[in-house]
Amino acid sequence: MMDGTAPMDWRAEGKRLGIPAPIAMLAELTHRCPLSCPYCSNPMELAQRSRELETENWVRVFQEAAELGVLQLHLSGGEPASRRDLEDLVVAARKAGLYTNLITSGIGLTERRLAALDEAGLDHVQLSLQGTDAGMADRVGGYKGGFKRKMQVAEWIGKIGFPLTLNAVVHRQNLHQLPDAIDMALEMGARRIEVAIVQFHGWAMVNRDALMPTKEQAEEASRVVAEARERLKGRLVLDYVPADYHSDYPKRCMGGWGTTGLNVAPDGEVLPCHAAQTIQSLSFDNVRDKGLAEIWYRGAAFNAYRGFDWMQEPCKSCPRKAHDFGGCRCQAMALAGDPAATDPVCVKSPLHADLQARAQQFSHAPDAELTYRGQPGK
Amino acid sequence: MSQVAPEAIPVIPRGVRLHRDEVREQWVLLAPERAVALDQVGYAILSEIDGTRSFGAITEGLAEAYAAPLEQIVADAGEFLRGLMDRRILEEA
Numbered sequence: 243m244m245d246g247t248a249p250m251d252w253r254a255e256g257k258r259l260g261i262p263a264p265i266a267m268l269a270e271l272t273h274r275c276p277l278s279c280p281y282c283s284n285p286m287e288l289a290q291r292s293r294e295l296e297t298e299n300w301v302r303v304f305q306e307a308a309e310l311g312v313l314q315l316h317l318s319g320g321e322p323a324s325r326r327d328l329e330d331l332v333v334a335a336r337k338a339g340l341y342t343n344l345i346t347s348g349i350g351l352t353e354r355r356l357a358a359l360d361e362a363g364l365d366h367v368q369l370s371l372q373g374t375d376a377g378m379a380d381r382v383g384g385y386k387g388g389f390k391r392k393m394q395v396a397e398w399i400g401k402i403g404f405p406l407t408l409n410a411v412v413h414r415q416n417l418h419q420l421p422d423a424i425d426m427a428l429e430m431g432a433r434r435i436e437v438a439i440v441q442f443h444g445w446a447m448v449n450r451d452a453l454m455p456t457k458e459q460a461e462e463a464s465r466v467v468a469e470a471r472e473r474l475k476g477r478l479v480l481d482y483v484p485a486d487y488h489s490d491y492p493k494r495c496m497g498g499w500g501t502t503g504l505n506v507a508p509d510g511e512v513l514p515c516h517a518a519q520t521i522q523s524l525s526f527d528n529v530r531d532k533g534l535a536e537i538w539y540r541g542a543a544f545n546a547y548r549g550f551d552w553m554q555e556p557c558k559s560c561p562r563k564a565h566d567f568g569g570c571r572c573q574a575m576a577l578a579g580d581p582a583a584t585d586p587v588c589v590k591s592p593l594h595a596d597l598q599a600r601a602q603q604f605s606h607a608p609d610a611e612l613t614y615r616g617q618p619g620k
Numbered sequence: 621m622s623q624v625a626p627e628a629i630p631v632i633p634r635g636v637r638l639h640r641d642e643v644r645e646q647w648v649l650l651a652p653e654r655a656v657a658l659d660q661v662g663y664a665i666l667s668e669i670d671g672t673r674s675f676g677a678i679t680e681g682l683a684e685a686y687a688a689p690l691e692q693i694v695a696d697a698g699e700f701l702r703g704l705m706d707r708r709i710l711e712e713a
Contacts (some may be wrong), residue, residue, distance in 0.1 A: 365650075368652075405635030479707055565712070
């Protein structure tokens with residue numbers, strides 16, 4: 243733009259390329275977190291505090307996101323409340339016109355901070371749940387007293403009147419608590435509960451023996467969710483991420499690579515999904531160097547698995563390819579050693595039978611010690 | 621038969637709002653974890669909701685404004701609003 247040419251019309255460029263604008267952005271404000279859940283979705287290599295984007299970088303990114311077409315902003319981490327500028331970031335996001343969702347464990351939020359977030363215009367809170375009692379929750383989260391604190395925060399959230407979604411992450415060790423978690427969501431006055439069976443990437447992969455649900459548990463979870471959906475229609479919405487190792491078809495990951503959403507890591511790297519850094523052949527752009535629209539439409543990582551040209555058989559000729567895009571690229575990398583392979587969860591993958599057998603094996607492993615995620619450096 | 625009673629008062633709850641999506645040139649209803657794209661009819665119905673008017677009054681107003689059969693408006697609007705209520709995006713006062 244320094245040479246006097248007109249600024250790029252990215253909307254027209256997107257239309258020309260046939261690439262839709264993203265709807266949602268996950269802003270991982272920090273990898274710092276008081277909890278250390280053994281299935282944390284942050285990468286194994288956590289971004290150091292000193293490399294985190296400054297407030298003004300985020301403010302610019304939020305403006306660029308809104309201009310690009312993002313409607314929903316998820317403020318996440320790590321624990322986003324670990325950022326002292328969280329309230330200012332919410333103000334900036336609302337000013338940009340974004341719908342603001344805070345994804346939190348509750349730890350680090352006080353009644354006063356919640357009031358400030360209310361004042362700032364925060365739209366919605368998603369509160370994570372590690373277990374339905376202190377024994378389970380504090381052990382899984384690796385933080386003593388966390389459950390009690392969370393219950394206090396839930397009460398404050400209710401008092402202010404923030405719309406609430408409870409996010410229950412479930413696995414072999416706590417799946418029996420699922421009916422209690424649903425009751426808990428009702429008691430808290432939550433409008434929604436997300437029941438997510440742990441997906442095995444990064445830290446969760448390290449803990450696969452300890453966390454993999456049995457096939458029977460996975461089926462029971464599906465039954466519990468289906469029954470509750472029917473019974474609680476109009477009172478509580480249930481979103482459900484099933485155990486995909488026990489499934490026959492892969493999930494439509496991220497709604498399709500580079501079609502719906504993007505993630506910005508604490509250090510400003512822009513990722514097509516939170517686990518994308520596990521695909522080492524990809525290189526990622528950074529918001530410190532480039533505008534978000536240029537990264538979305540032109541970035542190599544986003545274009546790597548858009549459309550169908552990258553596919554191999556059996557995906558290439560599969561009638562389901564436009565439905566699930568061959569499943570999760572990171573899972574293909576982790577399990578097949580090739581990010582362009584069919585997700586081994588798929589019944590059509592040559593690795594499917596082996597994966598199901600291994601899932602069975604992992605789920606019957608003796609309860610191994612949990613390996614907790616670490617903390618980022620300074 | 622409508623799925624919403626004529627005397628019911630629909631309310632857009634906290635955390636849900638109408639938003640003009642300038643990039644896609646359409647109206648959307650923003651809600652927790654959801655963005656519902658609205659067609660002209662959907663937008664017309666939702667923009668009539670003010671937390672005091674009943675479903676009956678809203679649909680009568682729309683039938684008049686669009687010179688459309690009331691019965692049809694009541695059926696379509698009822699189905700649309702009930703769907704939003706089932707998903708906790710809309711409430712009744």
